[in-house]
Amino acid sequence: MAEKIGLQTLVDRSIRNMGDGINSVVKEGAIEMIKQAYKEGIFVQITAGYRSIAEQNKLYAQGRTDSGKIVTNARGGQSNHNYGLAVDYVLLSSDGKKPLWTVNEKWRRVAQIGKSLGFSWGGDWKSFKDYPHLEMMGGLTISQLQAGRRPVLVSFLSNKVSAKPIKTTPVKILPAKSTIKTKTTYDLPTGVLKVTKPLTKGAGVKVVQEALAALSFYPEKGAENNGIDGYYGPKTADAIKRFQLMHGLSADGIYGPKTKKTIEKALK
Ligand SMILES: [Zn+2]
Known part of the structure; x- marks a missing residue:
């Protein structure tokens, strides 16, 4: 052993x-x-x-x-x-x-x-x-x-207070670049996505939304980044439904292998 x-x-x-x-x-x-x-x-x-x-x-x-x-x-x-x-x-x-x-x-x-x-x-x-x-x-x-603030953490072990802040200058966040224009391939997730409670969230959902946006099914106009937020909520389900309707699939708003394949085809 x-x-x-x-x-x-x-x-x-x-x-x-x-x-x-x-x-x-x-x-x-x-x-x-x-x-x-x-x-x-x-x-x-x-x-x-x-x-x-x-x-x-x-x-x-x-x-x-x-x-x-x-x-x-x-x-x-x-x-x-x-x-x-x-x-x-x-x-x-x-x-x-x-x-x-x-x-x-x-x-x-x-x-x-x-x-x-x-x-x-x-x-x-x-x-x-x-x-x-x-x-x-x-x-x-x-x-x-x-914004530059740092917590004062107290150790549970020794009641020591954490060392002085590492950095106190505000951090610059790079502007959110739209990934829609630059992205040409979409690594669509396998498996099933649908509206759940709590909502499913993740990089996979985001890719689905980006692909739907590229196909003009998912722009939530006026919303930040067109509403691409990585949550599989009612809006995403609705976009999937409309996509399914237009591509002869059963329009249940659930993303699965068939929908994945059809989206991939549509993107070509
Ligand atoms: Zn982590």
Whole structure:
């Protein structure tokens, strides 16, 4: 049997992945979470922490102006990672070699430990669930962070107060460029999308909306970015319905394999 990964290895890798810009209280909390989980036989590693604005913009370009799959909806300055206040985690096999992405009991247990240490968990979000994500916002909103404010975080472990703010100048957000004009291929999601409660949200829905917009079925005229927001709500369902009607499909407003294929054909 393969040897069990050491706790120190998990901590060392995680510290490296969190980066220098990570808030000290966030870092301390993440390390403590790894230790507590380890005691329960759960092997956790932090995969990401601080990301610079430039790194975030590069990540945002992925799947849009760069190759690859869309992995984030946040431009530089719009992610809590840009302020060193968030980490992402993954479970590892006991030998530390294999990442385990299944959100199971153990995964939720880690989130619970994280929450007991002051983190908020992305798996609790209502609209878009981000299961690997943990953050400490200290009661501030992303707009306040963008405006230059920084939270004062208090460590749950030592009552230490976080180091002085990393950066206090306002962050410039790159203007939202329309992805409709520059994008020529649409990586349409597989599977079924329909109006759910809460609404399904994600990069896949956004691609569907962008494709519908390119076909002139989905401009919510006057709305910001034509209403392309990544939520599969009634407006998206309505656009799908109209598209289906015009292409001889049963008009149920549900995006599935048949609709996907027909959209792809229509885009050619
Ligand atoms: Zn995250």
